Amino acid sequence: MTELVLYGHPDSGHACKVALALALAGKSFRTIWVDIWADPSTRQAEFLRNSPFAEVPLLMINDKPFVQSGAILLEIADRFNCLGAETEDGLQKGREILLWEANRLGLCLPWLRLERRESGQGFPGGTVDWLRARYALDSERFETFLGRGPFFHGDRPGIGDCAIWGYTQWLKEAGVKPTPVMESWLTQMRNLNAMRTPGEFFPESEITKPAETDNAIE
Numbered sequence: 001m002t003e004l005v006l007y008g009h010p011d012s013g014h015a016c017k018v019a020l021a022l023a024l025a026g027k028s029f030r031t032i033w034v035d036i037w038a039d040p041s042t043r044q045a046e047f048l049r050n051s052p053f054a055e056v057p058l059l060m061i062n063d064k065p066f067v068q069s070g071a072i073l074l075e076i077a078d079r080f081n082c083l084g085a086e087t088e089d090g091l092q093k094g095r096e097i098l099l100w101e102a103n104r105l106g107l108c109l110p111w112l113r114l115e116r117r118e119s120g121q122g123f124p125g126g127t128v129d130w131l132r133a134r135y136a137l138d139s140e141r142f143e144t145f146l147g148r149g150p151f152f153h154g155d156r157p158g159i160g161d162c163a164i165w166g167y168t169q170w171l172k173e174a175g176v177k178p179t180p181v182m183e184s185w186l187t188q189m190r191n192l193n194a195m196r197t198p199g200e201f202f203p204e205s206e207i208t209k210p211a212e213t214d215n216a217i218e
């Protein structure tokens with residue numbers, strides 16, 4: 001049996017992407033809450049030993065560390081043959097969405113959310129306009145990528161859906177609006193049996209049981 005330990009925090013969309021993927025894959029995993037708002041040097045020693053930038057998510061698979069949310073999603077899909085990786089086309093689609101998300105929605109949404117959280121402190125003039133302009137284009141392209149849906153991977157969600165969910169779950173907190181197509185995808189995502197709130201995914205050190213759902217792959 002594979003031992004899975006995920007270090008994360010409920011404010012981290014990157015960590016939520018990985019937690020959702022494990023839940024959809026029907027895997028048992030333990031989560032360890034890391035204080036991402038504290039001085040990095042105060043974080044757990046095992047975490048600091050294994051996460052080179054002291055960032056979440058860190059996924060330990062049988063004691064081997066995996067970092068960078070996109071790379072972790074690909075590892076999960078490939079290792080467990082799930083979430084799109086069951087077919088060549090699905091895996092290719094997953095890779096394309098992951099890299100697009102990291103460069104686009106995964107850039108503008110976390111910063112727009114942080115800007116509101118910090119009431120603009122430390123953000124040079126023009127930053128928000130630039131990020132919002134990027135979001136406007138990203139939300140159009142979201143629709144192109146989604147195609148006929150209902151999920152990015154077709155009838156069932158895959159790693160691409162997990163990646164895009166990471167920060168689109170907080171559009172309101174980022175001060176932007178979803179398009180109608182985004183809204184309907186977000187509703188489908190929220191209704192997945194494996195879905196949990198960030199706080200449910202990352203309570204302090206608790207075993208997160210796999211959801212018994214139609215979405216579970218095994």
Ligand SMILES: N[C@@H](CCC(=O)N[C@@H](CS)C(=O)NCC(=O)O)C(=O)O
Pocket residue numbers: 011012013014015036037040053054055056057067068069070
């Ligand atoms: N590119 C990384 C980004 C990870 C990241 O930015 N993690 C943030 C939380 S969302 C973090 O751990 N911040 C704490 C810090 O930098 O001290 C990924 O995709 O995993």
